[in-house]
Amino acid sequence: MKISIRLFEKEDIAKKIEWINDPENNRYLHYDLPLEYEKTLNWFEKNRGRKDRADMVIEADGEPVGLIGLLSIDRKNGKAEYYVSMGEKAMKGQGVAKEASRLILEYAFRELRLDKVYLYTETGNIAAQKLFARVGFQTEGLLKADVVSHGTAADRYALGVTRADWLRNQPQTPVTEAGEFFGNRLFFKRDDLIPYCFGGNKARKAELFFKKIDEGGYDCVVTYGSSHSNHCRIVANMAAKRSLPCTVIAPSEVSEPTFNSRFMELFGAKIVTVPVEEVHETIEKTLEELESAGKKPYFIPGGGHGNLGTEAYVRCYDEIASFEKETRTRFDYIFFASGTGTTQAGLICGKLMSGGAENIIGISIARKNPRGRNVVLESVRDYLSEKGFGCDEAAIEKATVFIDDYIGEGYGASDSRIAELIERAMTEFGVPLDSTYTAKAFAGMEDYLKSSGIAGSGKNILFIHTGGTPLFFDDMGRINRTERTNE
Ligand SMILES: *Cc1c(COP(=O)(O)O)cnc(C)c1O
Numbered sequence: 001m002k003i004s005i006r007l008f009e010k011e012d013i014a015k016k017i018e019w020i021n022d023p024e025n026n027r028y029l030h031y032d033l034p035l036e037y038e039k040t041l042n043w044f045e046k047n048r049g050r051k052d053r054a055d056m057v058i059e060a061d062g063e064p065v066g067l068i069g070l071l072s073i074d075r076k077n078g079k080a081e082y083y084v085s086m087g088e089k090a091m092k093g094q095g096v097a098k099e100a101s102r103l104i105l106e107y108a109f110r111e112l113r114l115d116k117v118y119l120y121t122e123t124g125n126i127a128a129q130k131l132f133a134r135v136g137f138q139t140e141g142l143l144k145a146d147v148v149s150h151g152t153a154a155d156r157y158a159l160g161v162t163r164a165d166w167l168r169n170q171p172q173t174p175v176t177e178a179g180e181f182f183g184n185r186l187f188f189k190r191d192d193l194i195p196y197c198f199g200g201n202k203a204r205k206a207e208l209f210f211k212k213i214d215e216g217g218y219d220c221v222v223t224y225g226s227s228h229s230n231h232c233r234i235v236a237n238m239a240a241k242r243s244l245p246c247t248v249i250a251p252s253e254v255s256e257p258t259f260n261s262r263f264m265e266l267f268g269a270k271i272v273t274v275p276v277e278e279v280h281e282t283i284e285k286t287l288e289e290l291e292s293a294g295k296k297p298y299f300i301p302g303g304g305h306g307n308l309g310t311e312a313y314v315r316c317y318d319e320i321a322s323f324e325k326e327t328r329t330r331f332d333y334i335f336f337a338s339g340t341g342t343t344q345a346g347l348i349c350g351k352l353m354s355g356g357a358e359n360i361i362g363i364s365i366a367r368k369n370p371r372g373r374n375v376v377l378e379s380v381r382d383y384l385s386e387k388g389f390g391c392d393e394a395a396i397e398k399a400t401v402f403i404d405d406y407i408g409e410g411y412g413a414s415d416s417r418i419a420e421l422i423e424r425a426m427t428e429f430g431v432p433l434d435s436t437y438t439a440k441a442f443a444g445m446e447d448y449l450k451s452s453g454i455a456g457s458g459k460n461i462l463f464i465h466t467g468g469t470p471l472f473f474d475d476m477g478r479i480n481r482t483e484r485t486n487e
Helices: 010-020 037-047 096-111 126-134 163-168 201-216 230-241 259-266 276-292 307-327 342-354 371-386 393-399 416-429 438-451 469-478
Strands: 003-007 054-060 063-074 079-086 116-122 138-149 152-162 175-181 184-190 220-224 246-251 270-274 297-300 333-338 359-364 401-403 460-465
Touching: 003 096, 010 037, 010 063, 054 096, 063 096, 079 096, 096 116, 096 126, 096 163, 116 126, 116 138, 126 152, 152 163, 163 307, 184 307, 201 230, 201 297, 201 307, 220 230, 220 276, 230 246, 230 259, 230 469, 246 276, 259 270, 259 469, 270 276, 276 297, 307 342, 307 371, 333 342, 333 438, 342 359, 342 371, 342 393, 359 438, 371 393, 371 401, 416 438, 416 469, 438 460
Parallel strands: 079 116, 184 460, 220 246, 220 297, 246 270, 333 359, 333 460, 359 401
Antiparallel strands: 003 054, 054 063, 063 079, 116 152, 138 152, 175 184
């Protein structure tokens, strides 16, 4: 059964009246009974479009089955009151309210970025209290004679769930401490260990794109990337899992076989190789052809660029902030490989929206400044304006550091320093880096620490491992053992 929530519409009024007027349903509700159409229509007209409440309908396989929502949404204090009421009695006890509650908490903490969701429940309503506990609410206190319920004063419990508690229970990639590093403490955030097809930042992004694909009923996927592309590997896998045909438009300039391209073939992706200047029109043509054949294609931009990709790294920032809070560690610097800049844009947006203090430093693996940095800035502005988060331009500029000194001979190229670094990172930390992305970023981080006087200053440094493990194996043939001595 597929459970979803959506905004309450005028057409839902009849159901609401039927549900709320049922004595079994309204046992613990506090309405002026009976509900009538005119009154309920007034309520609907008065409240539609209000920013301080979100009234929603729970659907099971597309059929309305209950009500859920947030009241008194208070942006200043970052909190809102939650309510839920199942309407269809036959649907009770099947985990519908639990799943819907999970969805509305996700909405409250991800979309609205609230700090707390709370509720009041009559002490006698044991069934509801079991549900609230299961979705993470904790009892905060007893309020005596708090409400008049069906003619008598009733006691209520106050329950709440904080953003920090909620985040702690969301899936997170591990953060590991690697030890002393140029007189600082080095940590890795292992996004390469996202448990899907060798993980990486493209897995984090693709999960959100495929959510859209599933919800929108799309029946095929088109994307763009070279034979080295981690993005295309993941997209081809997720498409194959759903039996959706997947077309990869690939530039002929970077088309030598790699483990990633072998995965794309394994997953049955159709690879269309064209010179880079024909990529744009080939994408357009492919989409048109699919549409005129009666298909409903979904296009995922190269590298998972765009607001959905940015959102994926806002979530990564939230995980980092949650780790910092839990362990009382403050990261002074966060380094990572920056390509389309989506990863970087998400981290910056997360920081700006939560008032974080970390220095976020993207090491470019392909683009030069000023273009590289401008693309990041554009993505940050796009995302923040879509979310309606007002932020002054100076703060955005200040938060965006894009270093372009480690591109090497271009995307996918490597040199002997990089080969040596891959060998050293594997030997010392047990962490696979690759010459296209993460090793360049690691080299950039080392140089940045040395040249900007941070070496030896005891700072906490986080390196986000953005993935690319199959590329590590492509590099294996080029790396050699370095003799080490223990001084
Ligand atoms: C794509 C990729 C990057 C760059 O991410 P962007 O969001 O495009 O900046 C970094 N590391 C790895 C391993 C990648 O695959």
